[in-house]
Amino acid sequence: MPATKNAIALDVGAVRIGVATNVPGLQIAQAWGTLANDETFEQQLQVIVKEKDSQVLVVGLPRGLDGQETQQTQTIQAFVQKLQASINLPVVWQDESLTSIQAEDTLQQLGAQAQKGDIDSLAAQRILQDYLDTPTSNEVASTDQQAEKHEV
Numbered sequence: 001m002p003a004t005k006n007a008i009a010l011d012v013g014a015v016r017i018g019v020a021t022n023v024p025g026l027q028i029a030q031a032w033g034t035l036a037n038d039e040t041f042e043q044q045l046q047v048i049v050k051e052k053d054s055q056v057l058v059v060g061l062p063r064g065l066d067g068q069e070t071q072q073t074q075t076i077q078a079f080v081q082k083l084q085a086s087i088n089l090p091v092v093w094q095d096e097s098l099t100s101i102q103a104e105d106t107l108q109q110l111g112a113q114a115q116k117g118d119i120d121s122l123a124a125q126r127i128l129q130d131y132l133d134t135p136t137s138n139e140v141a142s143t144d145q146q147a148e149k150h151e152v
Contacts, residue, residue, distance in 0.1 A: 008032075008049060008089075009058040009128035011096060011120050012076045017041060018120030020128040021052050029128035031121035042086050049087060057089040060096030060127040094131045096123065 004027050011018035019032040035044050048054070059080050062072045080091055 005055040007056045008054040011060045011124040018124035020124035027132040029125045031125040058131045061093040
């Protein structure tokens with residue numbers, strides 16, 4: 001099995017963006033934290049990408065319960081398209097269905113009070129773990145091919 005690429009995952013929201021990374025060389029996602037979705041986000045993300053030596057950006061792609069694109073889907077796609085110019089990483093779209101609900105459940109099971117930032121970072125962790133658990137996550141492919149492989 002080839003070494004796992006260093007990946008960074010985003011759960012993009014209107015106010016906050018949950019961030020997760022994997023343990024270097026392993027297929028284990030860990031919540032990193034949250035960043036404000038404001039004018040400082042791009043620069044802060046660049047710092048994390050450099051620190052973690054990230055090789056791929058995994059972005060949670062929201063869809064309606066019927067699997068169709070929503071206004072939120074289009075908003076996040078436009079956001080990431082602008083982001084790609086400065087981050088210069090291949091982007092993989094990963095289905096984010098119910099990741100925030102799973103994050104809330106995890107916090108409740110731990111007896112922790114669900115804070116919005118915690119939910120966002122745990123949702124990003126779930127998005128990244130889903131990507132890492134996909135057998136093709138380490139294949140070298142174009143962004144379009146990767147997007148097709150990881151969308152549900």
